[in-house]
Amino acid sequence: MNAVEISNMSKVIKGKTILSHINLSLEQGEGYGLYGHNGSGKSMLLRSIAGLIHPTEGIIKVFDKEIGKEISFPESLGLIIESVGFWPYYTGFENLKTLASIKGLISDAEIKHSIKRVGLDPDDKRTYRKYSLGMKQRLGIAQAIMERPDLILLDEPTNALDEDGVELVRTVVREEIDRGATVVIASHNKDDLSLLCSKFFKMNDGILKETEGAQ
């Protein structure tokens, strides 16, 4: 079974074709790189797979279940998309604990372990609003991986990070792929893509093409 199977999927918003006849198969346990110019449709593709927007036509299946029909969104999903909703007056740990309590799959120790994996201190008493941009980004990654999801969608995961942060996140993503997760990374950072991904796709005005590398 593939992790993701997209057939002839298009998205039209106000008469404008944002995604055009996308066909895509993603195998389990692989890293996929998605690149293309600003506004080409990369985030929209990730949002569609996550069930956050619904296609105008076509079908998206995640682990054989159709999004919008059999399920509203993927059952086992880690997601980083701009503007992650964290609570400003909670600490990092309190934020992740609140989110983890929705599913109740993981313990406090596992939440703390995820926070440590991205180089943050789980006992840091500062609230989220006092976090720097890079710390916020790291917490987002900790949240995306904490429940060991089968599918991880990362939109510009190393955007705001310093060199150490980039290294840490690359290590974490590599470990997640090795664990068997399917990871899709949308990025303008060609190194992130070529170091972490085995297959590459270029988005050009809503049209997706597989390419040899991340040119």
Ligand SMILES: Nc1ncnc2c1ncn2[C@@H]1O[C@H](COP(=O)(O)OP(=O)(O)OP(=O)(O)O)[C@@H](O)[C@H]1O
């Ligand atoms: N909520 C929205 N309503 C209408 N159009 C939108 C909306 N969000 C994005 N778009 C349009 O969809 C197209 C694709 O945008 P998208 O954010 O997917 O691009 P991207 O490839 O991720 O760009 P970037 O590299 O800048 O992140 C753009 O033309 C954008 O203007």
